[in-house]
Amino acid sequence: MKKVLMVLGVLFLVVIVGFVAILIWAGASGGKVQDQFFTAVSSGEPTQVTALFAPALKDEVDEPVLSQWMAAVKANLGAYKGLSKTEFDTSSKYENGVSVTQSSGKVNFEKGQAQSELVLHDGKIVKFHVTSDKIPNIWFTGPAGTQLYQERGKVFLTDFLSNRPQEAFAMMHPALQQKMPLEQLTALVKTNSEKAGKVQSIVFKSESYDPVEDILKITYTLECENARATPIVKFQFAGLKGHLIAFDIAGKG
Numbered sequence: 001m002k003k004v005l006m007v008l009g010v011l012f013l014v015v016i017v018g019f020v021a022i023l024i025w026a027g028a029s030g031g032k033v034q035d036q037f038f039t040a041v042s043s044g045e046p047t048q049v050t051a052l053f054a055p056a057l058k059d060e061v062d063e064p065v066l067s068q069w070m071a072a073v074k075a076n077l078g079a080y081k082g083l084s085k086t087e088f089d090t091s092s093k094y095e096n097g098v099s100v101t102q103s104s105g106k107v108n109f110e111k112g113q114a115q116s117e118l119v120l121h122d123g124k125i126v127k128f129h130v131t132s133d134k135i136p137n138i139w140f141t142g143p144a145g146t147q148l149y150q151e152r153g154k155v156f157l158t159d160f161l162s163n164r165p166q167e168a169f170a171m172m173h174p175a176l177q178q179k180m181p182l183e184q185l186t187a188l189v190k191t192n193s194e195k196a197g198k199v200q201s202i203v204f205k206s207e208s209y210d211p212v213e214d215i216l217k218i219t220y221t222l223e224c225e226n227a228r229a230t231p232i233v234k235f236q237f238a239g240l241k242g243h244l245i246a247f248d249i250a251g252k253g
Contacts, residue, residue: 054124064143072139078110153233197225
């Protein structure tokens with residue numbers, strides 16, 4: 001009996017040592033990804049940040065908007081100085097075969113501190129939340145370049161006028177989808193594409209940004225077999241993404 005208890009005691013010790021090892025590994029892993037994240041944020045290159053993202057998060061973040069946030073962090077907090085040695089916590093677990101790591105704590109900068117929370121799935125960031133009293137609530141003053149939205153608008157108009165309603169519908173913000181359900185959009189697309197004929201060219205004409213509404217309005221010059229127009233596509237910015245919230249094929253507003 002004593003021998004059995006001793007064996008159990010050894011096994012229990014092994015379990016404890018293994019558990020401690022997992023905690024140490026989780027802490028090191030969380031700290032490493034936090035360091036990678038803020039090093040990338042400090043680089044000024046949004047592609048370095050999005051390279052750490054899982055595909056689902058990449059879809060929710062536009063690099064021109066991310067670039068503005070990175071600039072706000074740098075301007076208000078200064079250079080990245082590393083993670084807090086004491087105010088930091090990491091946990092790891094498995095859910096449905098996916099390794100989930102949550103890492104949160106204080107991050108030190110030249111001009112102050114920030115609170116950072118990262119959530120990772122299989123080593124890729126699926127969520128990040130960074131707050132600091134040094135960063136103003138209103139840091140966004142328009143995207144750093146509009147080429148991305150010019151191209152998105154062009155793709156949307158091309159799908160719309162080429163009788164591809166499902167593709168056009170997928171690009172619309174959920175609020176616009178509610179206003180114009182797929183069935184209604186399909187009928188509108190069919191009518192316009194048949195009337196206009198084959199698309200010959202869609203060229204960017206002009207843009208304007210409303211800082212109060214956070215809306216970017218892009219106007220194009222459209223030429224089709226049977227029609228010409230100056231269509232408009234509007235994007236509204238929320239979070240770190242510009243959402244397609246309105247369009248006008250005729251270009252009246």
